[in-house]
Amino acid sequence: MTNTNATARYRRILVKLSGEALLGGEDYGIDPIILKRIAGEIRDLTQLGVQVALVLGGGNIFRGAGLARAGMDRVTADHMGMLATVINALALQDALESLGTYARVMSALRINEVCEDYIRRRAVRHLEKGRVVIFGAGTGNPFFTTDTPAALRAAEMGCDALFKGTSVDGVYTADPKKDPDARRYDRLSYQEVLSKNLKVMDASAIALMRDNAIPIVVFSIREPGNLLRVVGGGGVFTTIEDAH
Ligand code: UDP
Numbered sequence: 001m002t003n004t005n006a007t008a009r010y011r012r013i014l015v016k017l018s019g020e021a022l023l024g025g026e027d028y029g030i031d032p033i034i035l036k037r038i039a040g041e042i043r044d045l046t047q048l049g050v051q052v053a054l055v056l057g058g059g060n061i062f063r064g065a066g067l068a069r070a071g072m073d074r075v076t077a078d079h080m081g082m083l084a085t086v087i088n089a090l091a092l093q094d095a096l097e098s099l100g101t102y103a104r105v106m107s108a109l110r111i112n113e114v115c116e117d118y119i120r121r122r123a124v125r126h127l128e129k130g131r132v133v134i135f136g137a138g139t140g141n142p143f144f145t146t147d148t149p150a151a152l153r154a155a156e157m158g159c160d161a162l163f164k165g166t167s168v169d170g171v172y173t174a175d176p177k178k179d180p181d182a183r184r185y186d187r188l189s190y191q192e193v194l195s196k197n198l199k200v201m202d203a204s205a206i207a208l209m210r211d212n213a214i215p216i217v218v219f220s221i222r223e224p225g226n227l228l229r230v231v232g233g234g235g236v237f238t239t240i241e242d243a244h
Contacts, residue, residue: 005232012051012127013231014159015042016150019060019088021165021221029060030091039095041227042132046101050231051127053157054134055150056092058084064142078142082109085146086136090115096132103132108140108149120156127157144202151205155212162214163231164201165221170238171200188240200240215241 021038024031045052061084067077089105093115096103104126105115115136116122126133138149154162171193174182190210193200200206200218209216219230219237229235 005234006045006048006050006228009233010050010160010231012053012157012159013045013161013163014053014055014150014154014157015163015165015227016055016146017057017165017221018146019057019084020167022056022088022091023060026060030088035091035095036099037224038221038227039092039099039101041225042092042096043099043101044228045231046130046132051130052132053123053127053153053159054089054092054132055138055146055153056085056088056134056136057146058082058088060084061087063145075142078144079109082137082140082142085138086111086115089134089136092134093132101132102130103134105134105136108135108137111137123153124157133157144204147201147205148208151201151208151214154214155208159214161217162209163217163219163227165219165227167220167222169220169223169236170218171198171240175199184236185238188238189242190240191242193240206240209240210242213242215239 022030024034042052058081062080064078064081068074086107093103093105106118106123107115108118110117123133135153138144138146168176170184172182172184176182190206193206217237217239220226230237
């Protein structure tokens with residue numbers, strides 16, 4: 001059921017994963033077992049014919065805001081954060097290719113010896129050919145997190161939906177890890193997310209998705225097999241979109 005549903009629902013999607021998703025059992029960096037599992041789920045999606053683009057965060061290595069709080073110049077710190085996202089992207093590219101799935105890292109900062117530059121039409125072409133495209137280095141600008149480039153690339157690529165994988169299975173009324181009374185929303189409008197100040201994604205990312213009418217699906221990436229399940233419409237998640 002899941003399989004046919006996935007292709008029926010979506011032709012092209014963008015998956016945003018925080019760097020923490022790659023931590024697994026590690027305190028820092030990348031857990032190779034988790035990386036392989038996530039790569040396997042992405043491969044399964046592409047084998048169904050869904051075109052997959054990805055934005056990975058860098059929080060498992062460096063976050064600019066944290067480095068700045070410790071006294072580093074903010075722009076330098078954000079450059080380090082952006083490079084951290086490229087490191088994650090290279091790791092995922094490698095894991096995908098070791099499973100026989102073609103992937104391309106495209107960076108918003110020029111690091112030609114390491115990966116391709118981000119060129120929109122080229123990225124679209126990769127997707128059309130069934131290659132997974134992993135966008136690195138965020139927007140290429142400091143003072144952003146990777147939420148905004150995830151929304152930006154989803155809009156630029158003409159994606160049907162943005163899938164945000166987190167450590168919880170959707171958007172809650174309060175932090176479910178702290179408040180036992182927190183309830184999960186099945187569906188929310190973009191405006192509700194903004195006005196209730198729900199911590200789903202940066203407001204700039206929500207607004208960009210609203211203006212381009214691209215639904216956001218928030219799901220847990222911690223649960224094995226969930227990416228495929230949720231793209232197929234099964235399992236537990238929160239959808240953010242406006243009523244049709
Ligand atoms: N970053 C940036 N500009 C961007 C995207 C990211 O400067 O357009 C930097 C910023 O320092 C950020 C870091 O890259 O903290 C890693 O991204 P993020 O914090 O979103 O990682 P996540 O929390 O998703 O793991």
